[in-house]
Amino acid sequence: MKKLFVHTFGCKVNIYESEVIKDIFLKEGYEIAKSASMADVIVINTCTVTEKADSKFLHLLKKVRSENPSAIIVSVGCFTQLESENEVLKADSDIILGVNNKYDVIEAIREFKGGKFISVPEGKELDYADHELRSFQDHTRAFLKVQDGCDNFCTYCTIKYARGNSRSRKRDSALSDVEYLSQKGFKEIILTGIDLGSYTDGEAYGLFELISDILKYEGFRLRISSVEPWCFDDRLIELFVKEKRICPHFHIPVQSASKRILKMMNRKYSIEVFDSLISKLAQREDVFIATDIIVGFPTEIDEEFEESVKYLESSKINFAHVFSYSDRPFAPSSKLKPKVSQNKIIQRSRILRKVSEAKLHEFYASQIGKEKEIIIEKIVKQADGKFTCSGLSGDYIPVSFETETPYKKGDLAGTTYNNIY
The missing domain is CATH 3.40.50.12160 (Methylthiotransferase, N-terminal domain)
Incomplete structure (x- = not known):
C-alpha cells in the first residue's frame, strides 16, 4: 500500500x-x-x-x-x-x-x-471550494474552515494575491460538518478562515449568525480564530463576551499603534477604536487576548515603534505575536522607502517580544488556583499507576495535572490550574 x-x-x-x-x-x-x-x-x-x-x-x-x-x-x-x-x-x-x-x-x-x-491557475474571482472532511486523524480538536480569500488590501500582505477574493462556505454545508464533528465526539471545534470576519451567506447572514447556529449543536466548545477589528459590531462583541461555550481566547490583529503607520498599512481603524474594542472584549472573565504586531514597517521611526511598545505594555492585550517586517512579492509596501535596517528590526523585535513574554506570564500567574477545562492532548502513565495529562485550556493556557482517571486523548477534563506548564 x-x-x-x-x-x-x-x-x-x-x-x-x-x-x-x-x-x-x-x-x-x-x-x-x-x-x-x-x-x-x-x-x-x-x-x-x-x-x-x-x-x-x-x-x-x-x-x-x-x-x-x-x-x-x-x-x-x-x-x-x-x-x-x-x-x-x-x-x-x-x-x-x-x-x-x-x-x-x-x-x-x-x-x-x-x-x-x-x-498554477490564476484566481481572482473564485467560488468557495467546498470539500467534505471526515477524518482529522490524530487530532484532538477539529477544524472547520468556512471562508477563504480576502478583499482587504493591507499594503504589507500578499495573501490577498495568493488566495484571491473573499468567498464563503454555504451555511448548510458548514453546519452539516458541525453536526458530524459533534457526533464524532470532538470536544473543541476551531472555526477558521483567511478573513473569517468577512464570512457571509447572503445579506442577512454573517459571522454572528453562523456562530449562533453552530452553538445550537451540543457537546463541544468553540474556538474562534483571528478576526479583524473592523469586523466587530455590538452583537458580535456581546456574543464573544457572554457566550460561555466560545473559548475565552481572542486573536485580534493590531499590527501597529502608530496612527501614521496604520494609515500606510491601509488598516481600517485608529488605535483608539482598536483599544475600545479590546476593552469591551476584556469584560469577559479570565479572557486571553492576543494580537499581531509588525516591527520595522518601511519608514517606521523610533518614536512610532515606541508607541507600539507603550500600547502593548498598557493595554489589556495579554500576548503579541511579533513579526519582523520583510518585503513580500506584489506587496505595495515593498516599494516604500526608507527601509528600516535589518539590525534595527532585530533589535526592536527583541524589545517587543520581551514585553509580550512578560504580559503572557503575568496572565498565567493571574490564573493560578482557578478552575480550567482542558482538552487532553498527551497522557503519560506513571509508575504508581497515576496519569499525567497535559493539554490546553479554553483560554489557551498549557496545563498539566496528575489524575487517577484513565482519560483518553481528546477528552475534556476539569482541573485547578496550579503550574506554568
Missing part, C-alpha cells in the same frame, strides 16, 4: 486544507506515513506570509528531496501560487499546484509521467 506524508506550514486554514488532502489520499487507499523518508508521495503545503516562511519551506524541500529521492514531491499553496517560477521550487518539486487547485493532487499524480507537472 502506498504511503503519503504531508508537511504543513502556516495558518489554521492550511492545517485544515492539509487534512482535506490527507482525506483525499485515504479515500484512494493510501496510508499516512510517520515521516517523509517513509513516504511514496510527499505533499508540502506552503506559506508565504513572511520571508522566513519562504526560507523554511525551501530548506525543507531540499532536505526531503535529498532524503527521499524516489518519492513524488508535491508542493502546493500560497508560496507556489505566487512563486511558481522559483528555481529551487522547480528543481526539487515533481508537481507544483497553487492555492486554488491543491485538492486536484490525485489527478495531478495520475497525469505525472516523470519530468515536471506544473499547474
Whole structure:
C-alpha cells in the first residue's frame, strides 16, 4: 500500500486544507506515513506570509528531496501560487499546484509521467471550494474552515494575491460538518478562515449568525480564530463576551499603534477604536487576548515603534505575536522607502517580544488556583499507576495535572490550574 506524508506550514486554514488532502489520499487507499523518508508521495503545503516562511519551506524541500529521492514531491499553496517560477521550487518539486487547485493532487499524480507537472491557475474571482472532511486523524480538536480569500488590501500582505477574493462556505454545508464533528465526539471545534470576519451567506447572514447556529449543536466548545477589528459590531462583541461555550481566547490583529503607520498599512481603524474594542472584549472573565504586531514597517521611526511598545505594555492585550517586517512579492509596501535596517528590526523585535513574554506570564500567574477545562492532548502513565495529562485550556493556557482517571486523548477534563506548564 502506498504511503503519503504531508508537511504543513502556516495558518489554521492550511492545517485544515492539509487534512482535506490527507482525506483525499485515504479515500484512494493510501496510508499516512510517520515521516517523509517513509513516504511514496510527499505533499508540502506552503506559506508565504513572511520571508522566513519562504526560507523554511525551501530548506525543507531540499532536505526531503535529498532524503527521499524516489518519492513524488508535491508542493502546493500560497508560496507556489505566487512563486511558481522559483528555481529551487522547480528543481526539487515533481508537481507544483497553487492555492486554488491543491485538492486536484490525485489527478495531478495520475497525469505525472516523470519530468515536471506544473499547474498554477490564476484566481481572482473564485467560488468557495467546498470539500467534505471526515477524518482529522490524530487530532484532538477539529477544524472547520468556512471562508477563504480576502478583499482587504493591507499594503504589507500578499495573501490577498495568493488566495484571491473573499468567498464563503454555504451555511448548510458548514453546519452539516458541525453536526458530524459533534457526533464524532470532538470536544473543541476551531472555526477558521483567511478573513473569517468577512464570512457571509447572503445579506442577512454573517459571522454572528453562523456562530449562533453552530452553538445550537451540543457537546463541544468553540474556538474562534483571528478576526479583524473592523469586523466587530455590538452583537458580535456581546456574543464573544457572554457566550460561555466560545473559548475565552481572542486573536485580534493590531499590527501597529502608530496612527501614521496604520494609515500606510491601509488598516481600517485608529488605535483608539482598536483599544475600545479590546476593552469591551476584556469584560469577559479570565479572557486571553492576543494580537499581531509588525516591527520595522518601511519608514517606521523610533518614536512610532515606541508607541507600539507603550500600547502593548498598557493595554489589556495579554500576548503579541511579533513579526519582523520583510518585503513580500506584489506587496505595495515593498516599494516604500526608507527601509528600516535589518539590525534595527532585530533589535526592536527583541524589545517587543520581551514585553509580550512578560504580559503572557503575568496572565498565567493571574490564573493560578482557578478552575480550567482542558482538552487532553498527551497522557503519560506513571509508575504508581497515576496519569499525567497535559493539554490546553479554553483560554489557551498549557496545563498539566496528575489524575487517577484513565482519560483518553481528546477528552475534556476539569482541573485547578496550579503550574506554568
